[in-house]
Amino acid sequence: MRTDYDIIVVGGGPAGSMTAYHAAKKGARVLMIEKRQEIGASLRCAEGISRKGLDKAMIPVDKRWVSAEMKGAKLVSPNGSVFRIDESQAGDEVGLVLERHRFDKYLAERAAKAGTEIRLKTAATSVIKEGGVVKGITGVSFGEPFKLTAGCVVAADGFESQVGRWGGLDTVLKMSDITSCFQYRLTGIKTEPDFCEFVLGKVAPGGYAWVFPKGGDTANVGMGVLASMLKRPGDVKMYIDKWIKKDPRLSCGQPLEAVAAAVSVSPPVEKSIADGLLLVGDAARVIDPITGGGIANGCIMGKFAGEVLGDCVQAKDFSEAALKPYERLWRDELENKLYRNWMAKEKMTTLTDAQLDGVIETLAECDIHEMNVYNILAALKQKMPDLVKEFEEFI
Amino acid sequence: MKNDWMHAMVEKCMHCGACAGTCPENAIYLHEVVVEFNDLCTRCGRCVKLCPVGAISMEAKKK
Numbered sequence: 122m123r124t125d126y127d128i129i130v131v132g133g134g135p136a137g138s139m140t141a142y143h144a145a146k147k148g149a150r151v152l153m154i155e156k157r158q159e160i161g162a163s164l165r166c167a168e169g170i171s172r173k174g175l176d177k178a179m180i181p182v183d184k185r186w187v188s189a190e191m192k193g194a195k196l197v198s199p200n201g202s203v204f205r206i207d208e209s210q211a212g213d214e215v216g217l218v219l220e221r222h223r224f225d226k227y228l229a230e231r232a233a234k235a236g237t238e239i240r241l242k243t244a245a246t247s248v249i250k251e252g253g254v255v256k257g258i259t260g261v262s263f264g265e266p267f268k269l270t271a272g273c274v275v276a277a278d279g280f281e282s283q284v285g286r287w288g289g290l291d292t293v294l295k296m297s298d299i300t301s302c303f304q305y306r307l308t309g310i311k312t313e314p315d316f317c318e319f320v321l322g323k324v325a326p327g328g329y330a331w332v333f334p335k336g337g338d339t340a341n342v343g344m345g346v347l348a349s350m351l352k353r354p355g356d357v358k359m360y361i362d363k364w365i366k367k368d369p370r371l372s373c374g375q376p377l378e379a380v381a382a383a384v385s386v387s388p389p390v391e392k393s394i395a396d397g398l399l400l401v402g403d404a405a406r407v408i409d410p411i412t413g414g415g416i417a418n419g420c421i422m423g424k425f426a427g428e429v430l431g432d433c434v435q436a437k438d439f440s441e442a443a444l445k446p447y448e449r450l451w452r453d454e455l456e457n458k459l460y461r462n463w464m465a466k467e468k469m470t471t472l473t474d475a476q477l478d479g480v481i482e483t484l485a486e487c488d489i490h491e492m493n494v495y496n497i498l499a500a501l502k503q504k505m506p507d508l509v510k511e512f513e514e515f516i
Numbered sequence: 517m518k519n520d521w522m523h524a525m526v527e528k529c530m531h532c533g534a535c536a537g538t539c540p541e542n543a544i545y546l547h548e549v550v551v552e553f554n555d556l557c558t559r560c561g562r563c564v565k566l567c568p569v570g571a572i573s574m575e576a577k578k579k
Contacts, residue, residue, distance in 0.1 A: 156546075156548050157548055244548065280534065281536040282537055283536060286542055294537070294538065296562060299538060299566065301566050301567070302568060348538070348562075348565065354565060354573075355567070355568070355570020356570075357569075358568060358569050358570070380532075381530040381567075381568035382533075382534060383566060385537075
């Protein structure tokens, strides 16, 4: 087996596959390794994505991996008030609920067709560095230790984000920038099949509870709680079980799957490149801190990474300077919104249930034609001037 | 080197990697479905608190 590659991608999620696909398409010798025995499993995701995000990543929608198409979203306040955002207001932001098992495999298939070699049950355990430059990885494949060299190692290892840290990039998160999550796939429930639902307030401290329809009477029903607001180990599962039990629409359901995960709700990493090393997707902390959505951003980043790496292969230069265009491309596309939403999250997590009720009730009463931060603030300003003032400071 | 004070209960652990990504010291590694804690661990307790299912425990320091 080959032991030297242009690019080694660690992690077979969407960001990894997108990077591999675009790099291989430009002629790079790419290896993508996945720790688990299957691409796309086990699930650690609520599976929501906007059409706009898929468009930006230039991934044509394929019915094989779409679980359900949404008509809009519902925000539910602590006292049960509902604010609906439908297609006409949300435009392209209205989304799809994916079948991640199939979506991830589809992206990996594309990477493979472009020439990427894939190894499963193959984990990286450290990076090889020579004179401060990343030269490859060591790891274990089906129990056998290995050593591989590469021009560039791509850290697409998701929330764990250890490859970057081994290579010297800072991916450490504060507890106030992490949500601890638990989700059930529930069947036999009585929620709306074409609206994503977000429940705010102390039902899920510092986060929210969600219902993402999966077709018919089945949905991903989950919850994220801000880590800095957790009191006891296992709180998240306790909170979600309590919430489901109290909602008769959900308590009549039965679980098909359970998922645990952590999600970063932080600003992106300060630095995503080093000599011979590059971070993509969750590993670079590009999940939207308000929605917790990260699939689209990961795909967009992977596309940029693969394209720049393709050029690096041609030039036989994987230095930090050669990787710089990647850092510029993804920051231009994603960084402003991530920062703004992170600051909004910092403020949102301080709101009381009464304040959240006020916000949702006000939004439900007024007629917003196009959903965006400015229109929302303008609508709120009349009834909650003090609150809006606090938000306006950073927008 | 594995440490002997951190434990993940296999019956509860959902091998999600939340602990590994939260550890500031790179002291946790998820071997596909097995969590290993090494001696870089400073007993900060972040992983214990964060684990979505409460599978991680930390033994008190031996005197």
